[in-house]
Amino acid sequence: MKNIFLLYIPPSNHEAMVHYEDTIRKKVTPDRIYRFVDQNLRRQLDSVFDGRQIAVWGSRDSPANRAKFERMVPGDEILIVEGDTIKLLGKIAATTVNRDLSRELWQNLQGNIVDGWDLVYFIANPVEINLPFKEFCRLLNYADNYQLRGFSIVGPDK
Numbered sequence: 001m002k003n004i005f006l007l008y009i010p011p012s013n014h015e016a017m018v019h020y021e022d023t024i025r026k027k028v029t030p031d032r033i034y035r036f037v038d039q040n041l042r043r044q045l046d047s048v049f050d051g052r053q054i055a056v057w058g059s060r061d062s063p064a065n066r067a068k069f070e071r072m073v074p075g076d077e078i079l080i081v082e083g084d085t086i087k088l089l090g091k092i093a094a095t096t097v098n099r100d101l102s103r104e105l106w107q108n109l110q111g112n113i114v115d116g117w118d119l120v121y122f123i124a125n126p127v128e129i130n131l132p133f134k135e136f137c138r139l140l141n142y143a144d145n146y147q148l149r150g151f152s153i154v155g156p157d158k
Helices: 014-025 030-034 039-049 063-069 099-105 133-139
Strands: 004-009 055-059 077-082 085-097 119-132 151-153
Touching: 004 014, 014 055, 014 077, 014 099, 030 039, 030 099, 039 085, 039 119, 055 099, 063 119, 063 151, 085 133, 099 119, 119 133
Parallel strands: 004 077
Antiparallel strands: 004 151, 055 119, 077 085, 085 119
């Protein structure tokens, strides 16, 4: 059974919105990524993306995020939610825990050094869908007042 991951980006988080534009909407050239990954991951990415630009995102390496991230496998679905709208649907192509790649892709816009987004996932077939999150909640029988936060996974009962 495939997992469905939800990633919430608050519209007020300017840094996340800039990085979303840079690494999801515009995507990243393979050479920017390949300098920081081993040959096995490079081959895996090549087999999926065939030299095309790659949509990539990362999450903070907290215990809660790590537990979800470790369940993520190629073929799982990911939905990126901005505010009250699901903006993007994609499939997980590969994952890596990679501090150097995180620093390359998501430099802190404030100038101060903080923890990076080291739990990195590569997204195949990203499609912008602009679906109201309320519709998703209704389909999966979530409560009307369900508040999505951060990085989460849809329960297997849903």
